[in-house]
Amino acid sequence: MAVVMPRSAAPEGEVIDLPDCINISSVSAPGQPESPLTPLDPEPALPEPCPILISPPHSSVTISNTGWMQVLVKNYWRIAREAVDAYLDYRICLADQDANALLEARDHIERAVPHFQAHMNHWGADVLLRDQLKSKKDTQVKADIRKEKKNGATSA
Secondary structure: OEEEOOOOOOOOOOEEEOOOOOOHHHOOOOOOOOOOOOOOOOOOOOOOOOOOOEOOOOOOOOHHHOOOOHHHHHHHHHHHHHHHHHHOOOOOOHHHOOHHHHHHHHHHHHHHOHHHHHEHHHHHHHHHHHHHHHHHHHHHHHHHHHHHHHHHHHHO
C-alpha cells in the first residue's frame, strides 16, 4: 500500500510504502471523533422483547374496584362464567382448585381478552374467576334454600 505523506512528515511527492497489516482508513487523527455516519456495527443485535407486566392496582382487587369500564365488565363476566363452567368446581375456592384446571381457566380468559396476558400473576383472570365462583356458589345456595323450604312446606 502506498501512502502520500503530508509535507511536514516527508519530502515533497515522496511515497512511503506501508505494510498491508496497517489500515489507514480506520485510524483517525487524535482528538477527532469518528464520523457519526460511520456505523460501529453493521447489524447491531437487538435485545429480546420483554413484556411489561401490569401489577394489580392494590392488594384487595375486586371487579368493582379495578376501574374496568362497566360495558366491558359484562363481557368479562360472560367469559369468566364460561371458564368456570368448563374447567372449575364452583364448590371449591379459587386457591384450592386443581392447578391444571386453574391454568386452563386462566388461559381461556386470556385468549378471549388478550390484554389480560400482561397482568402479573394472572391477577385480572383471577379476579374474574373468583367473582364467578362466588356468584355460582351463592346462586346454588339460594336454590338449595328454596328447595328445602318447598320440601318442608309440602311435607308439613
